[in-house]
Amino acid sequence: MxxxxxxxxxxxxxxxxxxxxxxxxxxxxxxxxxxxxxxxxxxxxxxxxxxxxxxxxxxxxxxxxxxxxxxxxxxxxxxxxxxxxxxxxxxxxxxxxxxxxxxxxxxxxxxxxxxxxxxxxxxxxxxxxxxxxxxxxxxxxxxxxxxxxxxxxxxxxxxxxxxxxxxxxxxxxxxxxxxxxxxxxxxxxxxxxxxxxQHLNKQAIARYKAYMNACSGSADRDKASALEANRAFFQIQRSFPGSAVMSRN
Structure with missing residues (x-):
């Protein structure tokens, strides 16, 4: 360019x-x-x-x-x-x-x-x-x-x-x-x-930043969106096994 x-x-x-x-x-x-x-x-x-x-x-x-x-x-x-x-x-x-x-x-x-x-x-x-x-x-x-x-x-x-x-x-x-x-x-x-x-997936970055930018830091106000994001992520995991590796690190 x-x-x-x-x-x-x-x-x-x-x-x-x-x-x-x-x-x-x-x-x-x-x-x-x-x-x-x-x-x-x-x-x-x-x-x-x-x-x-x-x-x-x-x-x-x-x-x-x-x-x-x-x-x-x-x-x-x-x-x-x-x-x-x-x-x-x-x-x-x-x-x-x-x-x-x-x-x-x-x-x-x-x-x-x-x-x-x-x-x-x-x-x-x-x-x-x-x-x-x-x-x-x-x-x-x-x-x-x-x-x-x-x-x-x-x-x-x-x-x-x-x-x-x-x-x-x-x-x-x-x-x-x-x-x-x-x-x-x-x-x-x-x-x-x-x-x-460089190990991070672009789609994962996009999902994370969209969530983080909407996160208020309040446990009460953020509960619904946190649960929705968590459930959506594990739905993706069930649909595409092996699409991500869970780690404790």
Missing amino acids: SFETLNVSIAGGVCRIGFNRPDAGNAINDRMVEEFAQALETCARGTGADGKPVSIVVIEGNGEVFCAGGDFKAVSETGSAGDPEPLYDIWRELAQGPFVTISLVKGRVNAGGVGFVAASDIVIADKSASFGLSELLFGLFPACVLPFLVRRIGHQKAHYMTLMTKPVSAADALGSGLVDVLADDAETALRQHLARL
Whole structure:
């Protein structure tokens, strides 16, 4: 696949999507949103050249920046930030789509860049990573980022991060839950995760994420859906013996 603002490759059931606007700090513009949506659609529906369905999506930056957020230069030139819905839908697809999404973070993440991280299933960062929400300094606030950030780190921590506007270190992000793994060598950590995650079936991932995204965490409210999902799974097992291996590990 050929893109202007992204580097995209698919192999072994893994799609790597790299932001590729280094001169603009990998800032988000309309073209990047269009291309990212196209890449995710391919991941959801397609396969790589080897015929394997895409079950893992890795998002990464380049150089010293993961993603600096919205392209304010483009906004100042056009006088409009455009429609936020397509970008929000990308983050929702990362959170809910039929694949495991991993943000591999090196360097600075700001504003809308935090949306990509917060929407990911797994976040692996090295010690150079920092995460900031600077919007309130400009009289704005990260309305579209916050639903994903609150889901990941909780209401008060997201509230504090938004109010303070200062970058959060990789270590502090690990402590808050924004980062899952802090590694000296993020690429090595990614390879270790992929070695495990590539054993997962895409249909199982899709079913699990659909269930997990609807899960409220309340034993009472979730009882009906939990029982339904459990019964449906074992119905599949009876219909297709040997379709999955039960393990205590």
